[in-house]
Amino acid sequence: DVKVTQSSRYLVKRTGEKVFLECVQDMDHENMFWYRQDPGLGLRLIYFSYDVKMKEKGDIPEGYSVSREKKERFSLILESASTNQTSMYLCASSPSMTGDYGYTFGSGTRLTVV
Amino acid sequence: KQEVTQIPAALSVPEGENLVLNCSFTDSAIYNLQWFRQDPGKGLTSLLLIQSSQREQTSGRLNASLDKSSGRSTLYIAASQPGDSATYLCAVLTSGTYKYIFGTGTRLKVLA
Numbered sequence: 001d002v003k004v005t006q007s008s009r010y011l012v013k014r015t016g017e018k019v020f021l022e023c024v025q026d027m028d029h030e031n032m033f034w035y036r037q038d039p040g041l042g043l044r045l046i047y048f049s050y051d052v053k054m055k056e057k058g059d060i061p062e063g064y065s066v067s068r069e070k071k072e073r074f075s076l077i078l079e080s081a082s083t084n085q086t087s088m089y090l091c092a093s094s095p096s097m098t099g100d101y102g103y104t105f106g107s108g109t110r111l112t113v114v
Numbered sequence: 115k116q117e118v119t120q121i122p123a124a125l126s127v128p129e130g131e132n133l134v135l136n137c138s139f140t141d142s143a144i145y146n147l148q149w150f151r152q153d154p155g156k157g158l159t160s161l162l163l164i165q166s167s168q169r170e171q172t173s174g175r176l177n178a179s180l181d182k183s184s185g186r187s188t189l190y191i192a193a194s195q196p197g198d199s200a201t202y203l204c205a206v207l208t209s210g211t212y213k214y215i216f217g218t219g220t221r222l223k224v225l226a
Contacts, residue, residue, distance in 0.1 A: 004157075006157075033213075040218065041218070042203075042216045042217060042218040042219065043203070043205075043216040045213050045214075048212070048213065050212075056212075058213065059213075088155075090157055090158065092158075097212045098145060098207070098212075100146075100165075101163070102146070102148045102160050102163040103148065103158075103160065103205075103214065104160065105150075105157040105158040105159070105160075106157050107156055107157040108155070108156060108157045110155065
């Protein structure tokens, strides 16, 4: 089975801190995604990557950046954390950008910014 | 712009009941549709993936159908169990795009 591992289940950070959320997948998938999930808003795409060092903005990229130096790892960076970035962050990967095999998600990181 | 709606937002049923969860989408030009399950505080687990050329997919007690022309999908759960309690999300991949659009989910509670 494909595994998508998010390094932290829970994080508490202070306003203004630089925050790194890490995601690793073990099945050589080309495509990786970062979503945030908020009550009543569902999942919203922040960034995605279709190859090493390649990235595309999703629907809500403001305040975030990403890094993909190796195929298996996709990092989400909050440049200067703010309280409105308190959320559940979910990473996903897929072998196909056309979704032939669907997405596989990690367990999520619940980030609280105080 | 694709919009995905799931109604009801919450559902409570007694154990053993057969139930149907609904998902509707506004743009019928889809590539596929995926149903997920999410337990509280956890990530998403894929349940079923239906390609646009398919009418339904089955896995155990779960059956998902797709009617593109009406912009609807249903997830049928047979003989529900307390362990089925979770939030169920559907996600649609519109043709020509690279991202899934998610509904906000139906929170299901199966009472013992």
